Amino acid sequence: MGPRxxxxxxxxxxxxxxxxxxxxxxxxxxxxxxxxxxxxxxxVIDGRSVWVNRRCTWIAHHLLKTGDSIEIxxxxxAAARRQAGSTKTVLVPxxxxxxxxxxxxxxxxxxxxxxxxxxxxxxxxxxxxxRVQLDEPTLQAVHRLDRDTTGCLLFAKTYAAYLAAVEVFxxxxxxxxxxxxxxxxxxxxxxxxxxxxxxxxxxxxxAREAVGPDASFLRVRIETGRTNQIRRHLSGIRFPIVGDRxxxxxxxxxxxxxxxxxxxxxxxxxxxxxxxxxxxxxKAHAPxxxxxxxxxxxxxxxxx
Numbered sequence: 374m375g376p377r378x379x380x381x382x383x384x385x386x387x388x389x390x391x392x393x394x395x396x397x398x399x400x401x402x403x404x405x406x407x408x409x410x411x412x413x414x415x416x417v418i419d420g421r422s423v424w425v426n427r428r429c430t431w432i433a434h435h436l437l438k439t440g441d442s443i444e445i446x447x448x449x450x451a452a453a454r455r456q457a458g459s460t461k462t463v464l465v466p467x468x469x470x471x472x473x474x475x476x477x478x479x480x481x482x483x484x485x486x487x488x489x490x491x492x493x494x495x496x497x498x499x500x501x502x503x504r505v506q507l508d509e510p511t512l513q514a515v516h517r518l519d520r521d522t523t524g525c526l527l528f529a530k531t532y533a534a535y536l537a538a539v540e541v542f543x544x545x546x547x548x549x550x551x552x553x554x555x556x557x558x559x560x561x562x563x564x565x566x567x568x569x570x571x572x573x574x575x576x577x578x579x580a581r582e583a584v585g586p587d588a589s590f591l592r593v594r595i596e597t598g599r600t601n602q603i604r605r606h607l608s609g610i611r612f613p614i615v616g617d618r619x620x621x622x623x624x625x626x627x628x629x630x631x632x633x634x635x636x637x638x639x640x641x642x643x644x645x646x647x648x649x650x651x652x653x654x655x656k657a658h659a660p661x662x663x664x665x666x667x668x669x670x671x672x673x674x675x676x677x
């Protein structure tokens with residue numbers, strides 16, 4: 374017989390799985406809700422201290438469903454948080470990155486995501502770095518950018534703020550604008566790409582900013598947020614993003630393409646109604662990073 378469920382509700386911390394967290398593993402859910410690293414969350418689970426719907430569960434990758442009830446003894450949760458607090462300023466050298474904060478309110482942070490690191494759910498992610506940098510252990514990414522995409526990324530400081538922002542993201546009240554460098558001379562000043570992705574509607578509005586002999590600088594505004602939407606849409610009309618190793622060119626006849634270190638896609642701006650402050654707006658702009666500006670110069674579209 375496994376361990377018994379906690380007897381007294383006063384001694385138990387209860388967490389309910391809401392719809393945005395459905396499909397997460399128990400480990401990732403606890404890490405986000407308790408402000409722990411994934412390793413610390415797994416240690417709590419391994420200690421037979423977590424009950425899912427009144428059943429003791431020690432499978433870290435157990436998938437959660439909407440409405441699931443997670444119970445943890447308050448003493449165990451408090452000890453895990455204290456341990457996280459005692460180690461939160463100790464980072465291995467490659468994690469000691471400073472992430473630029475573009476906007477910060479009582480409930481949200483918009484950061485300028487660097488290239489080469491994940492948005493969240495990784496010990497070296499932007500989320501993990503900002504939790505330490507801002508001393509906000511429950512900070513949680515509201516949406517994601519690809520590992521090699523830079524720019525505006527929204528985080529919530531509390532779970533209530535996270536849920537409220539997720540609901541806004543389900544509407545069309547979030548404005549996201551991206552900059553991209555694509556292979557080839559883009560012939561249109563403006564173009565709307567309305568091509569479904571994964572059997573779901575997907576709309577991208579493309580505006581030409583500059584054209585070089587072999588590449589073009591575009592701004593893209595998206596109405597929907599499908600996975601890899603911009604990369605797939607632009608590749609689908611035969612103007613793949615320079616440096617995209619997945620949806621881009623499969624051969625590099627132009628030697629300059631081999632020198633571009635990543636996909637040249639940058640989340641330049643983000644705006645949405647502040648769901649925690651009626652009548653206010655969250656708005657941020659991220660300047661082009663150095664490698665993006667270097668790529669513009671490489672293809673004859675930037676200042677020397």
